[in-house]
Amino acid sequence: MSFIFPWEYDFPPFFTIQPNAATREKQLEAWAQLVLHYCHQNNIYTADITQLAETELFNNRNLNRRLDYNGILTVLDYLEAKNCVEWSDRQKRQCHIHWQSPEQWAEVIHSWARANGFLNSVVTLEDLIDGDDTAQESFHGINRRTLIKALEALQKKGLAAIIEHEGAVAGVKFA
Amino acid sequence: MDRLSWYQAGESMEEILRQAAHVGIYDGDLKTSAFEQGTLSLTLQRVIWADCSDPDCRLILHHSLVEKIEKHNKSMFSRGGKIIVFLKPVPPGHHQGPVAASACRSIRFVFRNGGEEEFYKLYVEALNRQTWKRTSSSSSSAGSRNSHAQSSRGGGISGIEKRLIDQNNKMHENISQAFEDMSKLMEQAREMVNLSKTITERLRMKKGDDITEDETTQFKSYLLSLGVNDPVTKTTFGNGATYFEKLAEEITEVLEKPLTECGGTMTLPEAYCRINRARGVHLISPEDLLLACQKLDKIDSRITMYVFDSGVNVVQLRTVRVDQMTEETAELVKELGRADAYKIALLNSISPVLAKERLLAAETVGRICRDDSVEGLYFFWNRFLESN
CATH class of the missing domain: 1.10.10.570 ("Winged helix" DNA-binding domain. Chain C. Domain 1)
Structure with missing residues (x-):
């Protein structure tokens, strides 16, 4: 298109x-x-x-x-x-x-997690950015930095918990 | 040969036109002479022959004694080119020469080293000019110039120096004469102005009598091309405020018509040209114009000066509204779709500077917007604000 x-x-x-x-x-x-x-x-x-x-x-x-x-x-x-x-x-x-604000991204990501049964499970950032499960999603290939910002926004709302590994964001647990 | 006389100091200032060396003088057809080798000099009044070996032996032949001259080119057998001088009878009171009486009515100058061609030409010219007729009448001045004439023949460095001084004096004379001519010209210009004044007066009086309307307008156009018939000058009005106010009045008068013709606005440089064109003489400086234009409002003139944001000064009719101008320009741009200052200038018959100012003014109020590219500065109808 x-x-x-x-x-x-x-x-x-x-x-x-x-x-x-x-x-x-x-x-x-x-x-x-x-x-x-x-x-x-x-x-x-x-x-x-x-x-x-x-x-x-x-x-x-x-x-x-x-x-x-x-x-x-x-x-x-x-x-x-x-x-x-x-x-x-x-x-x-x-x-x-940022053609979408972090809040908008958060919304998109969370609805994907909900729809695909990833709630209450841990997903790595790599899975979100580059994983097979997100291939059809708009946030596939998203900038790591933008993604973290979106996840932080989710965490603030209590919809996700960011999991750190060795001082860096490694994954997220959707709620 | 008896017409030759001993040399006497110049009758008036003499300028040597031509000199030829190794010239002999022969009486009639005789083949020998006492004057075999000498330098022959031609002046406007006479020819002077000076002996090479004896500087005191100098002879002159005045042009007034010459009937006619002929030239004989150098032949195979003769010793040089010849000029044959046919002489008039001895006049009464003639100075004594080396020969008391001679049967021959002609003498020959023989140019052993050539140069007779040029000499002959100048000799004929000198004879035709008949300067002696004039110098005899002005012989009173001869005495005062005596020393001068002598010195001009002086040799060496002093001679050269004197000649240079002479030349300088002559040049000064010429220059001062030229300036005199100038002042005469100015005087005549004043007469012209007076003439034009009287003609206008007469026109005013005779109007409608025996001069047709056509003739009147023609006359007036002549007068106009002569310039303003009574320019305001600093000498008549001093240097102060009055001068500028009077000048402002004149500007109003001169510019009102052209302003109406060109749509009401004119840049200051253009106005400057028009004013000075109309004045012809007594030109004003740009500064004077600017100061006078600043007085336009004070004298409540029909025209006024306006300064655009960019600093461009214009004079315009008081009836012209700037916002109306802007609106018109914007509409014109909309009609054209795309326009630059040049196009606007052509369509409105105004100067490009002015056209640009109008475009910028229209841009400032948001009616049009610009497209500044390598192609130049173009303006478009402002669709950004329109879309609202």
Whole structure:
């Protein structure tokens, strides 16, 4: 299933960060949605800015327009302010993109556990990320960091207990 | 040969036009002469022959004594090219020369080392100019220039120096003369201004009488191309506020029509050109214009100065509303779909600077948005805000 871009993607001014504040707000909002949708569709959890800049997301070849580096930074910073992006280095070269919040992930994972009879049993992180049982799930291949955040959210609600092994998160026991 | 006389210091300032060395003088057809070797010099008034061996032996032949001259080219047998000078009868009061009387009516200059061609040409020119006729009338000045003429023939470094000084003086004279011409020109320009004034007066009086409307307008266009008939100048109004206020009045008068024609707005540089074009003389400086434009509001002028956010200064009709302009520009962009400053400038017949300012203004109020790419800066209808 190919990704369907919004109308803004074919609108040349979309690729220029607008100087007018009101216009820019609308534009960044559109960009934020587009980036999250795109990452969701393509299962992108971690992004390298230079690599991302070359993808069709920021580079519209039909239109011969691309969002330049500063523009991408502006968009990602905007997403960071909304807790959807986490920079993994200070130079802002790489970032984690949370196209679902940890709470949303927690919901998805717990409903999977419930449906597949994993409640009250221990599941390792590897099983969740890469296991045969989760192959059809949206969180298959999920970023380890994102997963832990989601499990922490579950633990807070009392729906799961994180099991640590030698100081690192190793598995989870769903409740 | 009897027309030749001994050398006397110049009758007036003489300039040596041409010199030829190794020239002999022969009387008539005679083949021998006492003056075999000398340097022949041509001036506007006479030819001077100076003996090579004896510096005191110098002869002159005044052009007024020459009937005509002929040139004989060097033949195989002769000793050099010749110029044959046919002479007029001896005038009364002629200075005594080396030969008291001669039967021949012609003498020959023989150029043993050549150079007769050029000499002949200049000689004929000098004769045709007939300078002696003029110098005889101005002989009163000859005395004062006597020493001058002598020194110009002086040799050595001092001679060269004197010649340089002479040249300098001459140049100064020329320059000051040129400036005199300038002031004359200015005087005439003033006359032109006066003329145009009287014509306007007359037009005003005769209006509707015997001059048709067509002629009147034609006249007026002539006057306009001559410039403003009475420019406001610092000399008439001083340097203070009055000057700038008067100037502001003039600006209003000159710019109102062009402003109406071009849609009501004009950048300051454009206005500057128009003003000075209209003035023709007594040009004003850009600073004067700016200061005068700042007075436009004070004199309650029909035009006003407006400064865009980017710092671009424009003058515009007071009737023009900026927000209305912005709206129009935005609508135009919507119609076109995509537009840059150049296109807007073409369609509105305004300058690109101004067009860009309008686009930026429309952008500021969120009517349009920009597309800044390698292709240039284009503007689009703002669909971001529209989608709401």
